[in-house]
Amino acid sequence: DAKTTQPNSMESNEEEPVHLPCNHSTISGTDYIHWYRQLPSQGPEYVIHGLTSNVNNRMASLAIAEDRKSSTLILHRATLRDAAVYYCILRDVGGTASKLTFGTGTRLQVTL
Amino acid sequence: DGGITQSPKYLFRKEGQNVTLSCEQNLNHDAMYWYRQDPGQGLRLIYYSQIVNDFQKGDIAEGYSVSREKKESFPLTVTSAQKNPTAFYLCASSIDRAGGRELFFGEGSRLTVL
Numbered sequence: 001d002a003k004t005t006q007p008n009s010m011e012s013n014e015e016e017p018v019h020l021p022c023n024h025s026t027i028s029g030t031d032y033i034h035w036y037r038q039l040p041s042q043g044p045e046y047v048i049h050g051l052t053s054n055v056n057n058r059m060a061s062l063a064i065a066e067d068r069k070s071s072t073l074i075l076h077r078a079t080l081r082d083a084a085v086y087y088c089i090l091r092d093v094g095g096t097a098s099k100l101t102f103g104t105g106t107r108l109q110v111t112l
Numbered sequence: 113d114g115g116i117t118q119s120p121k122y123l124f125r126k127e128g129q130n131v132t133l134s135c136e137q138n139l140n141h142d143a144m145y146w147y148r149q150d151p152g153q154g155l156r157l158i159y160y161s162q163i164v165n166d167f168q169k170g171d172i173a174e175g176y177s178v179s180r181e182k183k184e185s186f187p188l189t190v191t192s193a194q195k196n197p198t199a200f201y202l203c204a205s206s207i208d209r210a211g212g213r214e215l216f217f218g219e220g221s222r223l224t225v226l
Binding site for chain 2: 030031032034036041042043044045046049051087091092100101102103104105
């Protein structure tokens with residue numbers, strides 16, 4: 001199964017942009033890139049996903065490298081509420097297995 | 113409001129006892145999933161179901177069992193064969209199994225074995 005690699009932790013100041021990287025060098029052509037975030041003792045929350053093109057929604061932007069071997073989640077203006085663990089995962093488009101394994105993610109700390 | 117409901121939120125069990133965690137969704141989703149999370153770790157897939165009356169093992173299915181008799185329900189039984197069952201259990205669903213579909217998660221059930 002294709003796996004992802006993320007830094008263990010990152011820090012940001014409030015109101016500053018945050019770029020969270022994710023490497024997925026073994027990604028296949030049919031894998032979607034998904035991002036979720038999790039607050040302590042809560043279930044993960046969907047953030048954004050994409051296949052090849054960059055994506056924007058009200059929460060964040062997703063920049064996907066041209067070779068698709070890496071991606072970056074962009075929070076345009078971090079707030080204290082954005083402090084969470086962010087997971088980058090891959091999901092097979094065909095869904096024959098649709099296995100979704102979450103790694104340890106990136107713990108984002110946001111300070112005043 | 114539509115969503116996923118897990119119960120109980122907290123559960124204590126003695127060693128050797130089976131326990132069943134409930135997961136109900138009113139989103140009309142075909143696919144449902146069970147994950148386990150240990151402190152400081154990511155989520156590991158236990159079982160998943162892509163449609164009613166069908167389910168497959170995930171990465172760590174040993175010591176667990178599931179059923180999918182109704183579209184909206186996907187209960188997880190933690191059996192006495194599970195050697196280290198204390199963990200945070202998360203249920204999720206998606207419209208279908210396709211890779212472009214987002215996952216919706218419940219609030220989790222925290223199981224502690226005494």
